[in-house]
Amino acid sequence: MKEKLTKITITVIMFIIGLVFLMPFLWMLSASLKSEIEVFAYPIQWIPNEWRWDNYAQVWSGDFPLYYWNSIKVTLATTFISVTVSTMAAYGFSKIQFTGRNIIFLLVLATFMIPAQAILVPQFMLYMYLDLFDTHLGLILLNSFSVLGTFMLRQFFVGIHDDYIASAKIDGAGQFTIFRKVAVPLVLPAISTYAILRFIWTWNDYQGPLIFLRSDHLSTIQVGIARFTSMSGEIYSLIMAGTMSAILPLLIIFFIGQKYVLEGIALGGVKG
Amino acid sequence: MELRKENNENYVQPSQSPEPEEPPKKKKRSMKMQTKETWAGYLFISPMVIGTTVLVIIPILMAIIVSFTDWVFIQGIGEMSFVGLDNYQRLLSDDIFLRSVRNNAWLIAAVPVTMFFSLILAIIINKHVYMKSFFKIVYFLPYISSIVAIAIVFQLLFHPSYGPINEVLMTIGIENPPRWLADSSWALVSVIIITIWTSIGFNLIIYLAALQNISLELYEAADMDGANIFKKFRHITVPLVSPTTFFLLITGIVYSFKSFELIVVLTSGGPGYSTSVIVYYLYEQAFEYLRSGYSSAISIVLLLMLFIITAIQWYGQKKWVNY
Numbered sequence A: 001m002k003e004k005l006t007k008i009t010i011t012v013i014m015f016i017i018g019l020v021f022l023m024p025f026l027w028m029l030s031a032s033l034k035s036e037i038e039v040f041a042y043p044i045q046w047i048p049n050e051w052r053w054d055n056y057a058q059v060w061s062g063d064f065p066l067y068y069w070n071s072i073k074v075t076l077a078t079t080f081i082s083v084t085v086s087t088m089a090a091y092g093f094s095k096i097q098f099t100g101r102n103i104i105f106l107l108v109l110a111t112f113m114i115p116a117q118a119i120l121v122p123q124f125m126l127y128m129y130l131d132l133f134d135t136h137l138g139l140i141l142l143n144s145f146s147v148l149g150t151f152m153l154r155q156f157f158v159g160i161h162d163d164y165i166a167s168a169k170i171d172g173a174g175q176f177t178i179f180r181k182v183a184v185p186l187v188l189p190a191i192s193t194y195a196i197l198r199f200i201w202t203w204n205d206y207q208g209p210l211i212f213l214r215s216d217h218l219s220t221i222q223v224g225i226a227r228f229t230s231m232s233g234e235i236y237s238l239i240m241a242g243t244m245s246a247i248l249p250l251l252i253i254f255f256i257g258q259k260y261v262l263e264g265i266a267l268g269g270v271k272g
Numbered sequence B: 001m002e003l004r005k006e007n008n009e010n011y012v013q014p015s016q017s018p019e020p021e022e023p024p025k026k027k028k029r030s031m032k033m034q035t036k037e038t039w040a041g042y043l044f045i046s047p048m049v050i051g052t053t054v055l056v057i058i059p060i061l062m063a064i065i066v067s068f069t070d071w072v073f074i075q076g077i078g079e080m081s082f083v084g085l086d087n088y089q090r091l092l093s094d095d096i097f098l099r100s101v102r103n104n105a106w107l108i109a110a111v112p113v114t115m116f117f118s119l120i121l122a123i124i125i126n127k128h129v130y131m132k133s134f135f136k137i138v139y140f141l142p143y144i145s146s147i148v149a150i151a152i153v154f155q156l157l158f159h160p161s162y163g164p165i166n167e168v169l170m171t172i173g174i175e176n177p178p179r180w181l182a183d184s185s186w187a188l189v190s191v192i193i194i195t196i197w198t199s200i201g202f203n204l205i206i207y208l209a210a211l212q213n214i215s216l217e218l219y220e221a222a223d224m225d226g227a228n229i230f231k232k233f234r235h236i237t238v239p240l241v242s243p244t245t246f247f248l249l250i251t252g253i254v255y256s257f258k259s260f261e262l263i264v265v266l267t268s269g270g271p272g273y274s275t276s277v278i279v280y281y282l283y284e285q286a287f288e289y290l291r292s293g294y295s296s297a298i299s300i301v302l303l304l305m306l307f308i309i310t311a312i313q314w315y316g317q318k319k320w321v322n323y
Helices: A002-021 A023-032 A054-060 A064-095 A101-113 A116-129 A136-142 A147-158 A162-170 A175-186 A188-204 A207-212 A221-231 A236-268 B002-012 B023-066 B086-092 B095-127 B132-144 B147-157 B164-171 B187-212 B216-224 B229-240 B242-256 B261-266 B278-287 B292-320
Strands: none
Touching (some): A002 B095, A002 B132, A023 A236, A023 B147, A054 A064, A064 A136, A064 A175, A064 A188, A064 A221, A064 B023, A101 A147, A101 B023, A101 B292, A116 B278, A116 B292, A136 A207, A136 B023, A147 A188, A188 A221, A188 A236, A207 A221, A207 B261, A221 A236, A221 B147, A236 B132, B023 B292, B095 B229, B095 B278, B132 B187, B147 B261, B187 B242, B187 B261, B261 B278
């Protein structure tokens, strides 16, 4: 009984700490529904006097739908390509025997250490030369070859017993059939985890579109809200409605897939 | 018996060693199969390997070459001329670069702080609360949110005159609260606070996984010996999660060098370069001043620093980690 009481007390305390921890989000949500005068009113009025849904309508009447659409396109394409490329590579690096496999794997793995910013200049030169600068294709390719994804999925493929694959081989199946019919279904939960993470990371990517896109009509939502913030002349309620709109899809996806995401992070220790 | 064996070979236990009969034919077939395997292997890894080569490995080689030139981006490639180690020499006396390196060191110092908070929270969430998964989600939320959105919100929260943080500080009696992002001696502190806030979730989830692997019996035995909560923390929890601690330290330090987006949106390295870090300075030199040669030299120095840190860490691992 005493133990139970302690546990309840600690839960309540943790709940309060959690609320403080989430304060920036709650503040964002609350400010996005207020009139401009109320935003900085003190003491903080968490529930707006008058709900200004109009803030959202105003933000969305501008270029937001276009930025959103660009983000959806780029994110879905990147996620699809990256998951395919990483799953294939992970399978090759774990379940097929061939000369030079480990050396190549180590080489690919070593590139993980390199901060993306360190190679921005040469990448920029390369993109100019290949006509990929200021295109969605270029932006998509930029995030499509993930060392982390390959590494994480490889961990899961290593966990599959070789017998499954050998038995399919005896049945006369080629590597591609084995990959599709045997290996991929076995690691499907891991693939979903990586797909969700890749979606989140790509949606949040700011550096890529900042440097490799120039035209306004190609901008993604992250560049869009940063630009909106600097141009809207400090109308904070609108800015908060904008940022809220930018993170909302992620929150939804995270709540739906949170089990996959948290388990995947715990198992693979992956970090964007 | 005969039948079962055949069955096994075909379906159930394919990894069983090949039949001893007809060895020559088998060998020939397996060699042919090996070549086929090799090709299949290359085929599977080729998209990843080609992508990494074109987008990462070739650019690194290019950066090395450009770092020895005085190239300015708007000039054609023909204008590029080699200046030897000039760029590197200039870096050593570039105050802003050195300041950026120092700022990076402060971000590294924040890594153990984050890990400490995360471990404490993980221990509490692991055993001492109801609604465990609810708390996991709460602390993980900042990690999945866009840095741009986070930076914009904190600009308002930290607003020196009417931001809620200072309003609260003034209410509790602090008359001259810091001016946070507007003050060059507080801006980096603000960046560090936000960084800790966003990375607690990741560290926490990993620590939780590690804690779940510690056997309860160890704590029960300690209880019987009359060990208090701090003794248990010091002598059971800390040593048993040390591989995780080490992993988080490596990734944390490597990631501290990658904090770019937060700084671009939040402070643009200011005020007065007080929040500039190596990658931010590199970006500014490359894309605002178009000094490609100089910024490439910064890239290479950064890579060398990361390489050295990784090497030290791998060496240190043998000393500090109990497996």
